[in-house]
Amino acid sequence: MPDHHDVIVVGVGSMGAAACYQLAKRGARVLGIDSQSVPNTNSSYNGDTRVIRLSYQEHPDYVPLLRDAYQLWEEIEQDTGEKLLHKTGVLYMGFPDGEAISGVKLASKTHNLPCSTLTHDELARQFPQFTLSAGMVGALEPEGGYLLSELAVETYAKAAQQLGTKLLTNEPLINWAIDSNGVTVRTTSGTHTAAKLILCAGAWSGDLLRLPDVPLTVTRQVLGWVRPGQPALFQHGDFPVWNIDPNGDGDLTGIYYGFPMSGDTLKLARHHPGTPMPADAVTDETFAADEEEILLPLRRYLPGALGQVRSIKVCKYTNSADGHFIVDRHPESERVHFACGFSGHGFKFASVIGKVLSELALDGKTERPIGFLGLSRFCR
Numbered sequence: 001m002p003d004h005h006d007v008i009v010v011g012v013g014s015m016g017a018a019a020c021y022q023l024a025k026r027g028a029r030v031l032g033i034d035s036q037s038v039p040n041t042n043s044s045y046n047g048d049t050r051v052i053r054l055s056y057q058e059h060p061d062y063v064p065l066l067r068d069a070y071q072l073w074e075e076i077e078q079d080t081g082e083k084l085l086h087k088t089g090v091l092y093m094g095f096p097d098g099e100a101i102s103g104v105k106l107a108s109k110t111h112n113l114p115c116s117t118l119t120h121d122e123l124a125r126q127f128p129q130f131t132l133s134a135g136m137v138g139a140l141e142p143e144g145g146y147l148l149s150e151l152a153v154e155t156y157a158k159a160a161q162q163l164g165t166k167l168l169t170n171e172p173l174i175n176w177a178i179d180s181n182g183v184t185v186r187t188t189s190g191t192h193t194a195a196k197l198i199l200c201a202g203a204w205s206g207d208l209l210r211l212p213d214v215p216l217t218v219t220r221q222v223l224g225w226v227r228p229g230q231p232a233l234f235q236h237g238d239f240p241v242w243n244i245d246p247n248g249d250g251d252l253t254g255i256y257y258g259f260p261m262s263g264d265t266l267k268l269a270r271h272h273p274g275t276p277m278p279a280d281a282v283t284d285e286t287f288a289a290d291e292e293e294i295l296l297p298l299r300r301y302l303p304g305a306l307g308q309v310r311s312i313k314v315c316k317y318t319n320s321a322d323g324h325f326i327v328d329r330h331p332e333s334e335r336v337h338f339a340c341g342f343s344g345h346g347f348k349f350a351s352v353i354g355k356v357l358s359e360l361a362l363d364g365k366t367e368r369p370i371g372f373l374g375l376s377r378f379c380r
């Protein structure tokens, strides 16, 4: 059968591109199908960069997964020669009992992670770029930094193709079915068969998964690029990835975070519950309020960075009900596995989730600690 594959991967984005690569590396015949081009600017990895950090307090099992993720980011860098991970350190700032500072301290203590704490005065001396309110302190995680997310997806997809993966782009999956021989998927241009299927369609997962008990909410999130008034203060090498939890500091809510200079701009964003939007909405419409969302933390905390907003982009979070990822076997068949609901913090895990999906598809199991990400928490 000429068009029969070992595994079909639907959604060659953050998780799917890494899965294609890991499958192909083990010799599987892989077909990757994406409804758009790879990479594209309408998926959840758009906007150049994503933060990576080890000190995760959200669940203890994220940290072992992250240790594997770091190794696997190094693996793809070595295999392809592309530099994807930049360890600039991550500087957390906030009040001592706020979520960010207490969380990073707890995670670094529990998992024995490198992390140094900074008093308000030490922070002011070491990072004079920030004008923090009285009482705010810091923690510096040297292993943290950022990933070049669009380049990473492109790199994984190209490396998978070099290992024989066939990639169909601009070809949306319409339906999938199981029979005794395997899986059949229908796209806009035809049907394809395989022994196994992996579904990782990001914001579009809701309809494709056919799991009514698993609500996914897609929200609109804003990214901004500013040309700073004093660019010398924010140069790569001197200035880390930063993260401010202003909770309790006047009217600011959510977490503000940003990156060192790239070219002549400084990128920043706000991690907060965004406005719900349809999964298939095109993400190129921006408003005056978006610009204000980007300038507000600069006025308050980074005055030297204030300047012209060069561009605003919109990106989608796909939120699960509890904020944790959902990675499991599909209840309809042991031939189908899926990953979705990355809730605005999944990219740093893409390397290890790709590996997990390849293990689930080829071995039917994984030794990695993904039990807490399973479906059982929704479908009792």
Ligand SMILES: Cc1cc2nc3c(=O)[nH]c(=O)nc-3n(C[C@H](O)[C@H](O)[C@H](O)COP(=O)(O)OP(=O)(O)OC[C@H]3O[C@@H](n4cnc5c(N)ncnc54)[C@H](O)[C@@H]3O)c2cc1C
Pocket (backbone or CB within 6 Å): 010, 011, 012, 013, 014, 015, 016, 033, 034, 035, 036, 042, 043, 044, 045, 049, 050, 051, 052, 171, 172, 173, 174, 200, 201, 202, 203, 204, 205, 208, 221, 222, 223, 269, 315, 316, 317, 339, 340, 341, 342, 343, 344, 345, 346, 347, 348, 349
């Ligand atoms: C503004 C913003 C900031 C973020 N910051 C961070 C951060 O700093 N650190 C971090 O770790 N994470 C961050 N994230 C989260 C992270 O980017 C996402 O969790 C991750 O990209 C989700 O990956 P995914 O594979 O589920 O979806 P995607 O990467 O979007 O991939 C889904 C793919 O499926 C394809 N597809 C959809 N429908 C179909 C169909 N019918 N047929 C075929 N293909 C289909 C799409 O075209 C796409 O390529 C951020 C997200 C946003 C939006």
